[in-house]
Amino acid sequence: MRENLQDLTELLLSHQPLTEEGFAFLIENRTPELSARLAQGAVQVRRQIYGTAVYVRGLIEISNICKNDCLYCGIRASNKNCDRYRLSPEDILLCADEGYRLGFRTFVLQGGEDAYYTDALLADLIGRLKEKYPDCAVTLSLGERSYESYKRLKEAGADRYLLRHETADKAHYESLHPASMSFENRMECLRNLRSLGYQVGCGFMVGSPGQTAQTLAKDLKFIADFKPDMCGIGPFVPHADTVFAKEPAGTVELTCFLLSVIRLLHPPVLLPATTALGTIHPEGRELGILAGANVVMPNLSPESVREKYALYDNKICTGEESAQCKDCLSARMRSIGYEIVTDRGDVKKRMDKE
Ligand code: SAH
Numbered sequence: 001m002r003e004n005l006q007d008l009t010e011l012l013l014s015h016q017p018l019t020e021e022g023f024a025f026l027i028e029n030r031t032p033e034l035s036a037r038l039a040q041g042a043v044q045v046r047r048q049i050y051g052t053a054v055y056v057r058g059l060i061e062i063s064n065i066c067k068n069d070c071l072y073c074g075i076r077a078s079n080k081n082c083d084r085y086r087l088s089p090e091d092i093l094l095c096a097d098e099g100y101r102l103g104f105r106t107f108v109l110q111g112g113e114d115a116y117y118t119d120a121l122l123a124d125l126i127g128r129l130k131e132k133y134p135d136c137a138v139t140l141s142l143g144e145r146s147y148e149s150y151k152r153l154k155e156a157g158a159d160r161y162l163l164r165h166e167t168a169d170k171a172h173y174e175s176l177h178p179a180s181m182s183f184e185n186r187m188e189c190l191r192n193l194r195s196l197g198y199q200v201g202c203g204f205m206v207g208s209p210g211q212t213a214q215t216l217a218k219d220l221k222f223i224a225d226f227k228p229d230m231c232g233i234g235p236f237v238p239h240a241d242t243v244f245a246k247e248p249a250g251t252v253e254l255t256c257f258l259l260s261v262i263r264l265l266h267p268p269v270l271l272p273a274t275t276a277l278g279t280i281h282p283e284g285r286e287l288g289i290l291a292g293a294n295v296v297m298p299n300l301s302p303e304s305v306r307e308k309y310a311l312y313d314n315k316i317c318t319g320e321e322s323a324q325c326k327d328c329l330s331a332r333m334r335s336i337g338y339e340i341v342t343d344r345g346d347v348k349k350r351m352d353k354e
Contacts, residue, residue: 004025005025005034008025012026012041012261012264012265013264015045018224020218021217023213023220024216026261030257039260039292042259042263042264042292049267050294053294054294055341056103056106056296056298056340056345057106057295057296057297058297059108059110059275059300060108060109060110060300060301061305062109063112063116064082064085064111064308065114065116066113067114068112068143068178069178069180070177071242072236072238072242072243072244072312073239073312074241074242074310075311079242082308084308086111086116087302089128093129093132095300095301095302096132102323103342104300105133106160107133107136109140110142111142112143113143113144119149119153123156127156130156137344140153140161141161150193154196158198159199160229161198161199163189163202164202164232165190166205172208199346200228201229201230201270202223202226202231203230206234206235206236207236207249223262227269228266231271233259234272235277235279236312237249237250237279237313239311240313252280252284252287262292263293264292268348269347270347271295272293272297273286273296274297275297275317278317279312279314290336298317298326
């Protein structure tokens with residue numbers, strides 16, 4: 001078993017994909033020593049590609065109105081306690097103005113699946129954003145839409161799209177989502193986004209109810225094959241008004257382990273140290289960077305709505321101004337020897353070794 005673990009580690013450290021069984025074995029038999037070794041390899045390869053730069057994305061939470069009823073999510077349609085809001089295009093442009101002043105060169109528009117944001121409205125908004133800030137990237141994270149919709153938004157100027165696959169195991173997917181949603185459609189959306197030329201992000205929660213080493217192994221295999229430009233992983237954190245209120249949160253330890261594995265599997269990937277990771281540990285985001293992440297996403301939403309965009313309980317940074325949020329993260333990154341940069345922060349396609 002020892003030898004097996006060593007072989008698998010060597011494969012990963014030389015950026016070779018493992019089989020599903022290999023990934024599951026690695027997860028089940030991980031030790032603090034193994035995690036440290038992988039983190040070291042991950043940091044090293046990240047440094048070759050991105051140096052000590054940490055990219056920032058200004059996150060604008062445009063709406064907590066959602067037609068879906070994902071079992072884990074605090075803004076699910078059936079949550080009657082959720083105080084709903086949506087931002088108008090003008091509100092969003094004001095957030096971007098503030099963000100640009102603060103040095104953000106990527107804006108991430110994230111929200112529930114809210115029919116208010118038609119293709120026409122979004123195309124117009126994206127056009128205005130790109131016209132005003134041609135040196136900025138626009139990332140969308142607005143859930144599942146049709147091929148035609150993604151196409152129109154791409155043509156309007158959107159650069160990137162984040163759509164976590166949530167889990168690469170169909171049965172697990174079905175246990176986390178209502179019958180109206182399908183694993184196949186989620187995956188189809190990711191393929192469509194890629195074929196349209198977006199920089200595409202997938203990802204999953206660590207420690208979601210029903211997750212096992214086997215389902216995680218499928219996630220890792222999927223990531224190794226799909227080679228996403230971005231990959232969002234953060235711990236599952238329970239929300240009091242959901243079915244999973246009493247479920248335990250994911251851990252920092254497993255999240256950081258997986259961040260290192262994903263960096264090693266696909267070295268150029270843009271990998272955020274997420275707000276959820278910062279929520280379950282006071283230095284969660286620093287630990288994420290030290291495990292191989294290279295992106296942080298400070299909140300640019302108007303302060304009045306931050307509490308309301310509650311995907312999970314105890315979300316951090318809801319009481320701060322955007323400038324405070326950015327300064328706080330800059331200081332945190334500096335404290336561990338990294339530097340936040342004012343840059344679009346596109347994915348670097350190649351590394352010398354690949
Ligand atoms: N409607 C968009 C945006 C979803 S919110 C979409 O479907 O992509 C962004 C991510 O937050 C989700 O993909 C999910 O992985 C994560 N999330 C939702 N609820 C969460 C919870 N309780 N704990 C941790 N992460 C959660």
